[in-house]
Amino acid sequence: MPELPEVETIARDLHNVLSGQKVMAAEFLNTAIREDCTRFAPTVLIGNNLESVSRRGKNLIFRFQNNFAIVCHLKMTGRLIIDADLPNNKKHLHFQMQFDKSRLSFYDVRKFGRICITDLSGLEKHPRLRKLGPEPFALTSDEFVKLVKLRNKPIKLILMDQEIIAGIGNIYADESLYDAGIKPTLKPSKISRPRLIKLLESIVKVLTISINNRGTSVDDYLDGHGQKGNFQNLIKVYGKTGQPCPTCGAKIKRVVLGGRSTHYCTRCQK
DNA sequence: GACAACCTGACC
DNA sequence: GGTCAGGTTGTC
Numbered sequence A: 001m002p003e004l005p006e007v008e009t010i011a012r013d014l015h016n017v018l019s020g021q022k023v024m025a026a027e028f029l030n031t032a033i034r035e036d037c038t039r040f041a042p043t044v045l046i047g048n049n050l051e052s053v054s055r056r057g058k059n060l061i062f063r064f065q066n067n068f069a070i071v072c073h074l075k076m077t078g079r080l081i082i083d084a085d086l087p088n089n090k091k092h093l094h095f096q097m098q099f100d101k102s103r104l105s106f107y108d109v110r111k112f113g114r115i116c117i118t119d120l121s122g123l124e125k126h127p128r129l130r131k132l133g134p135e136p137f138a139l140t141s142d143e144f145v146k147l148v149k150l151r152n153k154p155i156k157l158i159l160m161d162q163e164i165i166a167g168i169g170n171i172y173a174d175e176s177l178y179d180a181g182i183k184p185t186l187k188p189s190k191i192s193r194p195r196l197i198k199l200l201e202s203i204v205k206v207l208t209i210s211i212n213n214r215g216t217s218v219d220d221y222l223d224g225h226g227q228k229g230n231f232q233n234l235i236k237v238y239g240k241t242g243q244p245c246p247t248c249g250a251k252i253k254r255v256v257l258g259g260r261s262t263h264y265c266t267r268c269q270k
Numbered sequence B: 001g002a003c004a005a006c007c008t009g010a011c012c
Numbered sequence C: 001g002g003t004c005a006g007g008t009t010g011t012c
Helices: A004-018 A120-124 A141-149 A155-160 A170-180 A193-212
Strands: A023-028 A050-056 A059-064 A068-073 A078-082 A093-099 A103-108 A114-119 A252-257 A260-265
Touching (some): A004 A050, A004 A193, A114 A120, A141 A193
Antiparallel strands (some): A023 A093, A050 A059, A068 A114, A078 A103, A093 A103
């Protein structure tokens, strides 16, 4: 599902509506999505105020009074929706939290998503958070070049490696590389420093535009209010196999890299 | 690296 | 019936 812009959109939606509200009830309806490292039953949250909802990489972090916290990863099809209509596919409803003024529902068709109920000490050493690389927005050019050069595998796989940089997934890797004019299969040793610096600029640019458009809804993604994003209308290459490149008109090519569909323009990306 | 696994649904 | 899907993890 969601990559950085989608998770950021959801985090902001939930923070705006839910922070300051008190938890009245919380329960798993399906424990398949309960993370193994969960330390507490959801009932420990009852009576606590939600202090904030934030994002780290593709993870959502809820902080409550008394140092309780939730870490949530939506994987491919997870959704967190405020005051979703109840009749809406109960079959895929796996977790629910009732606040004094709102209800938060976690849906996931494929059940890949995970929710962990923990506390501050659990947050610090959470396996999903501890190994994450830096956020793309926090990187200087020098840091980015150094990070990328640490490994010698195709640049797209480096961008998608959460331990190197956190938050970039398949869509934004393809779109950023297109914007920077870099072929996804190139290894960093074959990319000049100026081109790598341009790549970081493209990443920041593409992610920012997508956040401003509330993310990409090509399939399942919905924001915290159950609404679609708009960035799918601005996508240049992702999922556009065989269609003309918006810049030069050449057909967009699809290859498989790291088991993921990869889309690029053979003329614009070298 | 490539590949399978975790799941379900959409599409050909 | 087969293929594919915004992710991650574990195994040859």
